[in-house]
Amino acid sequence: xxxxxxxxxxxxxxxxxxxxxxxxxxxxxxxxxxxxxxxxxxxxxxxxxxxxxxxxxxxxxxxxxxxxxxxxxxxxxxxxxxxxxxxxxxxxxxxxxxxxxxxxxxxxxxxxxxxxxxxxxxxxxxxxxxxxxxxxxxxxxxxxxxxxxxxxxxxxxxxxxxxxxxxxxxxxxxxxxxxxxxxxxxxxxxxxxxxxxxxxxxxxxxxxxxxxxxxxxxxxxxxxxxxxxxxxxxxxxxxxxxxxxxxxxxxxxxxxx
Numbered sequence: 001x002x003x004x005x006x007x008x009x010x011x012x013x014x015x016x017x018x019x020x021x022x023x024x025x026x027x028x029x030x031x032x033x034x035x036x037x038x039x040x041x042x043x044x045x046x047x048x049x050x051x052x053x054x055x056x057x058x059x060x061x062x063x064x065x066x067x068x069x070x071x072x073x074x075x076x077x078x079x080x081x082x083x084x085x086x087x088x089x090x091x092x093x094x095x096x097x098x099x100x101x102x103x104x105x106x107x108x109x110x111x112x113x114x115x116x117x118x119x120x121x122x123x124x125x126x127x128x129x130x131x132x133x134x135x136x137x138x139x140x141x142x143x144x145x146x147x148x149x150x151x152x153x154x155x156x157x158x159x160x161x162x163x164x165x166x167x168x169x170x171x172x173x174x175x176x177x178x179x180x181x182x183x184x185x186x187x188x189x190x191x192x193x194x195x196x197x198x199x200x201x202x203x204x205x206x207x208x209x210x211x212x213x214x215x216x217x218x219x220x221x222x223x224x225x226x227x228x229x230x231x232x233x234x235x236x237x238x239x240x241x242x243x244x245x246x247x248x249x250x251x252x253x254x255x256x257x
Contacts, residue, residue: 008059010093011237012036012080012134014067015100017046019197020147023230024097025049029058031238036083036093038065038100061087067100067126068118073133080137092137095237096144098127098169103200105158116161123165128172141184143237146173150193150252166191170248177246186245190233193252195224219254228253 011028015021016037025035026049035053039046039062046062053060061083065076084090101122104115127146138144148170151163170189177187194214196205203210204223215222232251235241 007090008088009033009095009238010036010084010088010090011095011097012038012093013097013099014038014065014130015040017042017049017062019199020192020195020226020229021097021099022049023226024099024233025060026052026056027227027230027234028095028237029053029056029060031234032058033095033238034059034088036061036063036080038063038067040064040066040100059087065100067098067130068122070121070125070129073130076130077133077137080134084137092139092142094139094142096131096134096138096142097233097237098131098144098146100126101147103159103162105200106161107158108160111161119161119165120168123162124168124172127169131176135180135185138185141242143242144176144180144185144187145233145236146170146176146187146189148173148189148191148248150191150250150255152191153250154256173248174246181245186242188236188244188247188249190229190236191248191250191252192229193218193224193250193255195226195229197226214255217255218252219257222253224251224253 011033013021013024016025017039025037029035037049050060050062063079104119106115146169148166151159152167152170173187173189180187194204211223229251
């Protein structure tokens with residue numbers, strides 16, 4: 001009897017050379033998914049993630065991408081097509097994780113136009129136009145996860161521009177889910193709470209007083225590690241969650257309930 005072998009699933013995770021993105025990539029690999037990771041700086045760190053994925057028995061490729069430079073996305077899509085063909089003999093991939101980004105800590109009064117534009121270009125415009133360019137390469141019945149922040153629900157001084165951009169991502173996610181639903185593609189957005197990474201200069205990770213304060217506000221009594229968020233995204237992509245779409249999933253440990 002001839003058996004039909006299903007092709008390996010492939011995920012693209014932006015900003016996966018470190019932090020939460022790295023956890024996304026490694027947790028997906030641990031669940032049997034091959035991974036394309038992107039990075040903007042730190043080619044050596046990206047190469048190290050590729051080696052870790054390969055050590056888990058999966059294939060991986062690292063490609064450079066600046067998610068704040070929408071004018072480069074068409075060329076990136078061509079580069080991705082070439083990588084998919086060369087590495088997997090495929091034209092499409094299964095899962096897209098829009099993760100890359102950074103923050104600005106400045107009050108509304110002190111935020112510069114340059115800082116504001118950086119947040120919009122990186123998070124909202126980047127997610128919009130990168131998905132626009134890559135959606136034709138996502139398999140029908142594939143899955144997309146965008147990244148927001150718990151700061152769209154609760155507020156702390158200094159994150160107005162960042163949170164406003166992420167709020168736009170949450171609304172955009174619903175429209176993506178509606179428009180891509182005809183192809184069976186689910187689109188959801190994950191909103192992490194305080195996480196021990198180098199985001200914001202590593203404040204939650206390295207500032208013991210801030211970490212204790214955030215933990216005290218959480219129903220689960222601690223702040224998150226990168227793997228807490230990576231596990232949520234990996235479960236959404238590889239688990240029996242295909243009927244969930246257009247939803248905001250907050251992964252904050254129950255902060256400020």
